[in-house]
Amino acid sequence: MISLLLSHQLKAFWRSRNAGKSIAIQIFIGLLGLYLLAVALFVGFGLKSFIIAVAPGQNVVTTFCGFILYYFSFDILMRFLLQELPTVAVQPYLAQNIKRSQLVNFLNWRSLFTFLNLLPLILFIPFSITGIGKQYGAGVAIGFVVSIISFCVVNHFLILFIKRKTVISSWWMVGFFIVVILFMFGDYFHIFSLQNVSAYLFTGLIKNAWLCLVAIVFSVASFINNSRFLFNNLYVEEMSKSSKEKTASEYVWLQRFGHIGDMIAVDIKLILRNKRPRSLLMLSFIFLAYGFIFYKQTYFETNMLGMVLMGGIFITGMFMASFGQFLFAWQSVHFDGIMASNANIKTFIKSKFYLLTAFSTIAMLLSLPYGFINWRIIPIQIAAYFFNVGIHSLLCIYFATRSYKGLDLGKAATFNYQGTGSAQWLYSLAIFLVGGLLYLPLGFFVSPWAGIAAVGILGLISFLLQDWWLAILTKEFMLRKYKILEGFREK
Amino acid sequence: MLTVNNIGKVYNGKIAVDINELHIATGEIIGLVGNNGAGKTTFFRLILDLIRADRGEILSKDKSITTSEDWKQYTAAYLDEGFLISYLTPEEYFYFVGKLHNRSKADIDEYLQGFVSFFDGAILKSGKYIRDLSKGNQFKVGIAACILQNPELLMLDEPFANLDPSSQSRLIQMLKELHDKKRMTILISSHDLNHITDVCQRILLMEKGRIIKDLQTSEDTLNELESYFKV
Numbered sequence: 182m183i184s185l186l187l188s189h190q191l192k193a194f195w196r197s198r199n200a201g202k203s204i205a206i207q208i209f210i211g212l213l214g215l216y217l218l219a220v221a222l223f224v225g226f227g228l229k230s231f232i233i234a235v236a237p238g239q240n241v242v243t244t245f246c247g248f249i250l251y252y253f254s255f256d257i258l259m260r261f262l263l264q265e266l267p268t269v270a271v272q273p274y275l276a277q278n279i280k281r282s283q284l285v286n287f288l289n290w291r292s293l294f295t296f297l298n299l300l301p302l303i304l305f306i307p308f309s310i311t312g313i314g315k316q317y318g319a320g321v322a323i324g325f326v327v328s329i330i331s332f333c334v335v336n337h338f339l340i341l342f343i344k345r346k347t348v349i350s351s352w353w354m355v356g357f358f359i360v361v362i363l364f365m366f367g368d369y370f371h372i373f374s375l376q377n378v379s380a381y382l383f384t385g386l387i388k389n390a391w392l393c394l395v396a397i398v399f400s401v402a403s404f405i406n407n408s409r410f411l412f413n414n415l416y417v418e419e420m421s422k423s424s425k426e427k428t429a430s431e432y433v434w435l436q437r438f439g440h441i442g443d444m445i446a447v448d449i450k451l452i453l454r455n456k457r458p459r460s461l462l463m464l465s466f467i468f469l470a471y472g473f474i475f476y477k478q479t480y481f482e483t484n485m486l487g488m489v490l491m492g493g494i495f496i497t498g499m500f501m502a503s504f505g506q507f508l509f510a511w512q513s514v515h516f517d518g519i520m521a522s523n524a525n526i527k528t529f530i531k532s533k534f535y536l537l538t539a540f541s542t543i544a545m546l547l548s549l550p551y552g553f554i555n556w557r558i559i560p561i562q563i564a565a566y567f568f569n570v571g572i573h574s575l576l577c578i579y580f581a582t583r584s585y586k587g588l589d590l591g592k593a594a595t596f597n598y599q600g601t602g603s604a605q606w607l608y609s610l611a612i613f614l615v616g617g618l619l620y621l622p623l624g625f626f627v628s629p630w631a632g633i634a635a636v637g638i639l640g641l642i643s644f645l646l647q648d649w650w651l652a653i654l655t656k657e658f659m660l661r662k663y664k665i666l667e668g669f670r671e672k
Numbered sequence: 673m674l675t676v677n678n679i680g681k682v683y684n685g686k687i688a689v690d691i692n693e694l695h696i697a698t699g700e701i702i703g704l705v706g707n708n709g710a711g712k713t714t715f716f717r718l719i720l721d722l723i724r725a726d727r728g729e730i731l732s733k734d735k736s737i738t739t740s741e742d743w744k745q746y747t748a749a750y751l752d753e754g755f756l757i758s759y760l761t762p763e764e765y766f767y768f769v770g771k772l773h774n775r776s777k778a779d780i781d782e783y784l785q786g787f788v789s790f791f792d793g794a795i796l797k798s799g800k801y802i803r804d805l806s807k808g809n810q811f812k813v814g815i816a817a818c819i820l821q822n823p824e825l826l827m828l829d830e831p832f833a834n835l836d837p838s839s840q841s842r843l844i845q846m847l848k849e850l851h852d853k854k855r856m857t858i859l860i861s862s863h864d865l866n867h868i869t870d871v872c873q874r875i876l877l878m879e880k881g882r883i884i885k886d887l888q889t890s891e892d893t894l895n896e897l898e899s900y901f902k903v
Binding site for chain 2: 512520521
């Protein structure tokens with residue numbers, strides 16, 4: 182029975198509407214997956230030399246043992262963000278003659294098929310066999326492999342359980358993050374050492390390989406816990422949405438902007454109340470932290486400010502880009518209604534422009550503290566901000582008028598390529614091209630600061646010309662309105 | 673109110689809509705009947721400028737609907753759930769639509785009082801987003817949102833199909849009232865011949881995109897239609 186249900190899932194995967202549509206995207210995702218897999222395999226088999234390179238002079242096995250728990254605690258966080266609950270899959274079967282326990286089993290099996298489960302196996306098992314197995318014998322190697330698989334299973338079902346709980350009450354999410362943060366602080370300030378704990382546990386495993394039975398017990402407990410919870414809560418209603426009362430909310434401060442404000446209020450609700458845009462918003466906050474990668478001291482020392490500017494454009498524009506890539510497509514389901522309503526097209530486009538501007542402004546304000554790393558970041562970021570509100574936003578709207586694919590708001594955001602077409606790829610390419618073209622002439626031949634000033638000033642001028650631009654964009658939209666509508670209606 | 677000149681739309685070689693000439697006068701209440709695929713919804717979409725016609729034009733108050741946006745101010749339509757914003761509560765949606773017509777919240781609240789019996793306690797303060805309402809209740813939200821715009825032209829696609837019997841008769845009553853008191857031009861499509869002959873003064877029968885009969889409703893209309901649809 183379970184294999185039959187799983188075969189349906191396979192069909193659902195291959196026959197999903199956007200599966201066959203764009204071969205280019207399929208190939209791209211496939212290559213990306215292969216690449217990641219190859220990297221993981223490379224790291225997995227080369228783990229020994231990596232450890233020697235990173236921690237020279239240390240005992241390889243002890244370092245390896247100390248690292249395992251680190252990985253699995255990071256794994257938990259990653260799973261919390263990325264792992265999906267396969268609940269919708271069960272809906273059509275609830276009313277069929279299938280036992281509840283079978284359905285629970287099906288859900289558990291279905292959930293196992295995620296790359297998050299493949300990754301730790303590829304990373305750790307090669308070394309467990311080639312490194313540890315060679316040194317301590319097959320028994321210990323089996324103990325390691327079993328433990329690592331068990332840890333994987335523990336994390337997997339623990340996260341499913343926690344995520345299902347967060348669906349019912351968001352306090353679980355708060356609790357989860359508090360625990361994670363406490364752990365991070367505890368380790369960072371040496372209150373306890375995850376590395377020592379991990380090393381202690383796994384070197385113990387080397388001495389007594391049978392201790393892997395303990396890990397098995399944990400994995401079974403985690404599995405049973407999740408199954409029991411599912412068994413008692415297998416109601417579509419409870420799984421798919423919280424039972425909390427929905428109340429109408431008003432954004433009074435937006436009302437003075439008239440129709441534009443009303444439309445922005447609807448867009449804000451769109452982001453907050455739908456799964457895909459909401460998770461994209463959460464990811465955007467993570468993008469804000471990219472400054473730690475982009476704003477390297479070495480760039481300032483070697484005067485490579487162009488790189489910093491690019492980082493600034495990314496950080497202050499990522500909010501905008503992640504929402505803007507589906508600017509109209511977010512509303513694809515009710516685009517008919519919007520177009521037939523008494524909403525003037527120019528006002529509609531203008532509301533989008535203001536919304537994008539607001540996104541960039543928020544990102545700019547939130548990322549100002551990077552100035553503590555180096556004060557030069559602030560003027561560069563402001564130039565990047567002007568570029569984003571004056572040029573990026575317009576490009577964003579322009580490419581939205583050329584994007585004909587609708588999307589489903591209720592699906593998760595990660596690895597969801599629904600609604601993605603060539604327009605999105607061209608859009609991200611265009612941002613970099615235009616940004617580069619504005620920066621390079623002065624930045625390359627005069628000085629980086631001249632290039633940055635050029636980007637900022639041109640951005641500001643373009644922003645001030647918004648009415649003129651928006652009139653052009655409205656015309657562009659009208660040219661392709663029917664095509665957009667037709668594309669959005671096709672689901 | 674509406675003038676249709678030689679409008680045509682072809683989908684994949686199949687004629688969806690092909691109407692030579694049609695005039696709809698202000699204050700008329702018109703029913704559109706025809707089997708599935710006859711082109712009723714496509715015709716509605718053409719009137720709302722949601723699809724591009726292959727040929728011909730539609731004039732609303734003598735202005736082409738494709739070049740002017742004026743029709744939006746006096747036209748309200750509900751075709752399917754695609755007209756609702758699914759993640760808003762019904763109240764939020766009503767306020768939003770109201771505001772697009774520059775009507776205040778208090779004004780809308782007062783207006784909604786008139787819908788209390790039509791809503792039957794399932795819509796206002798239901799604590800649900802529109803997407804969580806049943807199909808029938810979604811339809812009620814769509815219809816109410818149209819009527820609160822106080823339009824001159826109202827278009828509803830199969831409004832009776834998803835409603836319970838009491839709501840159907842309430843809707844009929846409402847439509848008649850709107851027509852009598854406000855001289856609203858109303859265009860509805862339906863498969864329910866009884867209702868449509870009850871409400872409408874004029875009935876257009878569509879087949880394969882063409883209007884094959886244009887009837888002023890009389891005693892015999894129902895029989896005539898029934899004999900057409902008989903298999």
